[in-house]
Amino acid sequence: GDVVSTESHIVCGACYQCRVGDLHVCARDKIIGISMDGCFAERLKLPAKSLWPTGLERIRPEVAAVQEPFGNAVHACQTADLRGKTVAIIGCGTIGLFAVLIARGLGAGKIVGIEVDDRHAQMARDLGCDLVIKPNPPDTERPWAHDPDLVGHILDLTDGVGVDVAMEMAGFNSAMNNAIHMARRGGTVVSFGVKNGDAVIEDYHRVVMNGLKIQGVVG
16 A cells, blocks of 8 residues: 555666676566556556555655656756756756756856757756857758757857767767767766667767766666
């Protein structure tokens, strides 16, 4: 009869990654709704270690239901020290919006949202974005390519330096290249949204010579 919230990644607890504490990259993990039944199944059997008891007198059910995706945004925002930093969040969907809120709470100096949807853009402003920019549509002939106008706008805002942390939360190849091109020398690119399959990294020389750190985030 207990009310619980659950992790979406069910880990084995026995592989090398689990044994050294990197459970989020378990070698044999299963994901609810992908490799096993999800929330639309009538019943689910889950290990107790994956469940979080939830007191409804303190946490509303609709909040409990999004604890796991909220945790993704927390994980993404903790990959770099955001205190006083300029942060670009590319893609202000649900988890990107969570990242806006968390980045502000972690002390980011300036937060710039990149979002095409007007409603999401306004929500990003309401949650703490200093500025939200609408990017151009991807190039039809080179859909992976970065948006020069967008990157130029970011460079103008940062006196030609670029952002300290660029968080790719959109899932488009072009968004990843936008992140790489708007990050400052020595900056960090957080890769969260990229979809399955191959992707083109435009100007890989830039990644090396600018000393960029690309941090993949899962779970």
